[in-house]
Amino acid sequence: MSASLLAHRIGDEWVAETPGREDRGPAEPDQVVAYVSQASREHMDAAAAAARAALPGWSVTAPPARAEVLFRAAALLAERAEAIGRDMAREMGKPITEAIAEARRAAATVREAAALGNGPVGKVYLTATPGVQVTTLRVPVGVVVAMTPWSTPIEVPARVIAPALAAGCTVLFKPSHRTPLVGNHLVTALVDAGLPAGVLGMVFADAALTEEAWVTAGVADSVVFTGSRRAAQRLRLAAMAHDLALHVETGGTNGVIVAPDADMPRAAARIVRGALTCAGQRCTATSIVIGYGGALEALQPLLAERVRTLRIGDPLDPATVLGPLVSAGARERVEAVVADAELGGARVVARSALPAGGAWHPPVVLEGVTATMRLCQEEVFGPVIGLLEVTDLPEALRLLDQVGSGPTATIHTRDLATSSAFMTTARALHLSVNGESAGGGLPGDLAPGGTGQQDLGAARYTRTRTILVEGLPGQAPFDRPGSLGG
Numbered sequence: 001m002s003a004s005l006l007a008h009r010i011g012d013e014w015v016a017e018t019p020g021r022e023d024r025g026p027a028e029p030d031q032v033v034a035y036v037s038q039a040s041r042e043h044m045d046a047a048a049a050a051a052r053a054a055l056p057g058w059s060v061t062a063p064p065a066r067a068e069v070l071f072r073a074a075a076l077l078a079e080r081a082e083a084i085g086r087d088m089a090r091e092m093g094k095p096i097t098e099a100i101a102e103a104r105r106a107a108a109t110v111r112e113a114a115a116l117g118n119g120p121v122g123k124v125y126l127t128a129t130p131g132v133q134v135t136t137l138r139v140p141v142g143v144v145v146a147m148t149p150w151s152t153p154i155e156v157p158a159r160v161i162a163p164a165l166a167a168g169c170t171v172l173f174k175p176s177h178r179t180p181l182v183g184n185h186l187v188t189a190l191v192d193a194g195l196p197a198g199v200l201g202m203v204f205a206d207a208a209l210t211e212e213a214w215v216t217a218g219v220a221d222s223v224v225f226t227g228s229r230r231a232a233q234r235l236r237l238a239a240m241a242h243d244l245a246l247h248v249e250t251g252g253t254n255g256v257i258v259a260p261d262a263d264m265p266r267a268a269a270r271i272v273r274g275a276l277t278c279a280g281q282r283c284t285a286t287s288i289v290i291g292y293g294g295a296l297e298a299l300q301p302l303l304a305e306r307v308r309t310l311r312i313g314d315p316l317d318p319a320t321v322l323g324p325l326v327s328a329g330a331r332e333r334v335e336a337v338v339a340d341a342e343l344g345g346a347r348v349v350a351r352s353a354l355p356a357g358g359a360w361h362p363p364v365v366l367e368g369v370t371a372t373m374r375l376c377q378e379e380v381f382g383p384v385i386g387l388l389e390v391t392d393l394p395e396a397l398r399l400l401d402q403v404g405s406g407p408t409a410t411i412h413t414r415d416l417a418t419s420s421a422f423m424t425t426a427r428a429l430h431l432s433v434n435g436e437s438a439g440g441g442l443p444g445d446l447a448p449g450g451t452g453q454q455d456l457g458a459a460r461y462t463r464t465r466t467i468l469v470e471g472l473p474g475q476a477p478f479d480r481p482g483s484l485g486g
Contacts, residue, residue, distance in 0.1 A: 003032045006184050008043055008204060011050035012197030015043065021204075023180055026093040026324040026359035027315050033091050034181045039205035044213035047201035051143045051170040052219070054198030059140045059168040063118050066166055070114035072193035077107035077158075077186070084154060084185045089315040091181050092150050093323040093359070094278055096316050106158040106186065113158075117166025121462075133469045138462035140168035141245055142221030145214045147207070149226045150326060151281045151381075153179035157186050160224045165190075165199065167461035172220065173202045174210045178326055207231065211238065218242040222461065225249070226283065229379075247460060251283030251379045252406025254437045257396045257422065259413035260293035266434065267412035268302035271385065274410070274436035276310070276363050279325055280383040284408045284430070286437040287380045288369070290388045292396045300367060300387060304350035307363045307385075313355055322352075324359040325382060331359045334382030340374045341366050341386065349387075376403040393418060397425045408437045 007016035020035035058066070077084070085100030094102070122137040144164045148157040153176060164171050175183025187202045214220055216238045222245040225235055232248040239246035256274070258267055275286040291299060315323035325331045342348065350365040361382055369375055369386035376386065390396050400409060409428035413419055419433045
């Protein structure tokens with residue numbers, strides 16, 4: 001299969017730079033998936049200028065007309081889902097069945113954003129003063145910078161870009177350097193659907209250049225970022241300096257509590273799926289399981305059996321459920337976290353065999369984990385489940401606060417009082433009872449106590465304008481006796 005050259009999208013042109021960086025996949029690192037044009041500061045500035053120039057026209061385009069473009073793009077993404085899934089599997093190692101499902105969710109996300117873009121954009125308030133009315137109107141925030149991750153390389157960008165476009169914003173998109181081919185699929189579908197020139201710019205650049213040219217230079221009005229906490233903190237400082245709206249999503253350990261009365265087979269299935277989908281490379285992936293009252297004695301064999309029987313292999317094989325990590329460097333980091341746990345006294349109770357070659361790491365279950373280990377203090381981003389045993393629910397909830405640093409937290413129990421205690425105590429912004437850590441909702445910002453949750457609607461990409469209207473038809477003008485007005 002020949003590798004294509006990926007070009008930047010600037011204004012109404014595809015701008016290619018040869019020879020381009022080699023984009024290689026983790027399962028077969030000797031094969032080039034694509035060649036990627038590399039951006040200069042001039043490319044970044046040109047894309048930003050085009051987005052700013054396109055903003056006045058796009059922001060006043062009728063919402064139904066904007067929605068028509070998004071509906072067409074959603075249809076194209078649905079038609080191309082299998083091709084997108086194959087490229088995702090080749091580029092970052094996600095099993096093809098899971099990758100195609102993600103591409104289809106991206107199409108649904110764009111379709112839903114198109115529909116929500118036709119919703120109300122303001123409110124009218126009656127006041128106590130005759131002849132005075134207050135109206136609020138939601139207006140586009142402006143130019144939005146979207147910096148998205150490789151772990152969910154089309155669903156997350158669609159979740160950001162589609163509602164921003166529906167709201168009337170223009171967008172500057174930097175796909176992850178690990179998944180430029182998948183990011184290109186999304187932009188191509190939007191361009192093919194008739195998106196006007198400059199409304200969506202895409203540039204392949206490293207994170208430092210993107211932050212410098214699009215964030216610290218003050219060319220944007222809003223920044224949406226999913227990635228590491230360190231990068232998020234840098235962006236916060238830049239956003240404050242330029243009064244930018246900033247929305248960040250980061251990950252963590254995402255703890256799960258298992259009560260002794262839980263449905264253990266169900267809990268094991270949900271934990272494995274939450275921990276090992278995408279080989280654990282999700283900001284919402286479960287890393288830590290806290291059992292109390294003997295729960296781990298029943299749960300551990302079920303987890304071990306599921307892990308040992310997982311089908312690991314070629315991500316292009318529909319039977320595969322666990323692919324490689326995204327790179328050799330990612331594998332080495334996960335290996336170091338596991339080695340640290342074993343050095344501290346943790347024991348491996350389940351580990352799967354692996355194919356030869358590639359950036360593979362086995363799914364691992366560790367017992368005897370303690371809260372001071374790296375596994376409990378850092379985002380692992382790999383297929384590792386650590387088991388911690390405590391005596392009772394209060395201790396489990398306290399420990400969850402110590403190690404549950406991610407945006408999600410979960411409990412498995414049949415008892416209403418137990419689940420209520422969890423729901424009122426856990427600090428994560430996305431909670432699950434008897435589910436999985438990444439299922440059924442959208443993760444929040446930096447946990448604990450982030451700035452909010454992701455919003456598929458247009459509200460995130462708008463500002464509220466308040467308008468006071470005085471002297472309405474049929475109403476006497478406001479005139480207070482003795483005042484300076486009249």
